[in-house]
Amino acid sequence: DAGVIQSPRHEVTEMGQEVTLRCKPISGHDYLFWYRQTMMRGLELLIYFNNNVPIDDSGMPEDRFSAKMPNASFSTLKIQPSEPRDSAVYFCASSSAGVPNYGYTFGSGTRLTVV
Amino acid sequence: DQQVKQNSPSLSVQEGRISILNCDYTNSMFDYFLWYKKYPAEGPTFLISISSIKDKNEDGRFTVFLNKSAKHLSLHIVPSQPGDSAVYFCAASRNRDDKIIFGKGTRLHILP
Numbered sequence: 001d002a003g004v005i006q007s008p009r010h011e012v013t014e015m016g017q018e019v020t021l022r023c024k025p026i027s028g029h030d031y032l033f034w035y036r037q038t039m040m041r042g043l044e045l046l047i048y049f050n051n052n053v054p055i056d057d058s059g060m061p062e063d064r065f066s067a068k069m070p071n072a073s074f075s076t077l078k079i080q081p082s083e084p085r086d087s088a089v090y091f092c093a094s095s096s097a098g099v100p101n102y103g104y105t106f107g108s109g110t111r112l113t114v115v
Numbered sequence: 116d117q118q119v120k121q122n123s124p125s126l127s128v129q130e131g132r133i134s135i136l137n138c139d140y141t142n143s144m145f146d147y148f149l150w151y152k153k154y155p156a157e158g159p160t161f162l163i164s165i166s167s168i169k170d171k172n173e174d175g176r177f178t179v180f181l182n183k184s185a186k187h188l189s190l191h192i193v194p195s196q197p198g199d200s201a202v203y204f205c206a207a208s209r210n211r212d213d214k215i216i217f218g219k220g221t222r223l224h225i226l227p
Binding site: 042044056091104 | 117121156157158159160161204206212214215216217218219220
């Protein structure tokens, strides 16, 4: 298995532009998580899905952020419009029901820079 | 409001000595605690965990200690090796199937 695949690895965009981050979870995993890493706040959970349904989006910072999971093999995190304070590394992780927390498998992350 | 706190942003330890990474938490509902390790340009990977019914869990060179009354846990690495240089995240959840809350991380440097 190729693991959790995120794209792009790096994204540089101008303030005000729309940004879309993509994630392909491990096949068979039914939980998908989006985390954001910053120096100030560490790893923050933004939203997670179970069987493609959003379960908890309380970590989504603002209405500018939205996430979708149209099928079991794909999820997107969109920021519109983007702002410099959104600059961070965004991680996607997946896991399987019945597997304890350590079953989280993280992707390599997308480093977003908003200028 | 940080529910999981790692107050040391970085730590340097001589190779072969013991590394001790500390973590405090505020939510008394947390029942399951984890440590993740992260290398540059990679995602975090699971290292070791402990449930609240235990006060110690050991896996090779890694031992996690939990003091529930103090809401404190620590990760001991003995002996420290160069490959241990990484960022270590402390994390917690209300149970083994709940979402994980992470701390800010501690960058560990193992000195030759």
